[in-house]
Amino acid sequence: MARPARNPGNGSRDRILAAAAAVLTEKGYAAARLTDIAEVAQLRAPAVYYYFDSREALVAEVMIVGQQWLRRHVTEALDALPPGTAALDRVCTAVDAHLRVELELSDFATAVTRNAGQLPADVRTQVGRESAQYHAIWRALISEGQSDGSIRTDIDPRSARMLIIGALNWAPEWWHATAQSIDLLISTAQSFIRAGLSAP
Template sequence: MAQDRRPAGRSERRAAGERKPREERWAQLLEVATQMFYEKGYDGASLQDIADRLGMLKGSLYYYIQSKEDLLFEVISEVHREGFAVVSSASQGPGDPLDRLERTIRAHVEHACRNLVPTAVFLHELESLPTARREEILGSGHAYQGVFRDLVAEAQRDGLARPDVDPRVAGLSILGSTNWVYRWFRADGPSTPEEIGVQLAAMAVHGVATAEVLAARGAVVGA
């Protein structure tokens, strides 16, 4: 994952008299652009809108980017990179594949609930990018989705998941259902991100585990 993430069009030079360090201003630009794409959509938000919100001239944006598409690419890339780091970390460590699947789902749900605006922009606006740029973000084999797929496949190899389950379909189903929390989760709602994560993880595991494993896990929970 280590790679140079300088945005397209950014100068290597520090502008004389620049009020804020370049990286601080870039982070602010990404934050404001994310919010504007959320409020107006990619098509509705203009670079002028973003410059106005930042309190800078539109022309100054070209110090950091070459086009609005470049800016969307950087926003989407950042959301994907942060989310992938969360699920990749959660999928590793102790426990059998189903334990790690549960942990990964909980982490993904909690991250989405606490980052509703970036999550919404990612899910709404990814298709606004050209195919090649989408694939550059998602990676070969859709690495984010692959975390869930690979855990299901590993559980199958260990005899913990039913052999009739297609790991790819299971991964898509898990990611699709958990992504949807951004549409209905409310910070002042009846359930916390942790509670929602636990429930969605339990339902996902119940959908792929063998009957014997479910019985054993139920006995452990009820012990």
């Protein structure tokens, strides 16, 4: 059975969403059943249909909430930096925030990265709109870095962005807290990204 979800809300609807995020993270879209979700939420299965018209509607909301959670956490981390922080340092802050929200703070974000490729086309379209807003943050960071001289200009910014986000999103598939601290993981990721992006 899936573990209790992280970030549960107080009401039944929030509990269902959090439970669905936990089940999607553990089992994936194809194997996630409403009965499993109801069990983790500690509700009867018919209660799920009181709040959501279908399994797909529930999954779509989980994925959208996951994208919003990740974007908000990264944005808040960037906004907390002192004015004038170099764009490459801001990229490293975004790396830290992304990994922490995926690996420590939210089943919602992990559910997104693990299930994005399995979704029906209509759900994927909805999630894609949220994803585009998150990618816009990274697009701006790399563009700012190439403008302020902290990020090299001889690389393709789109490729750099996709490679970075892809690597960060893959971390939940292999990282385990019992084998390595998250702080060491983050510092290693930042070192790799800084070395790859730094202007001479």
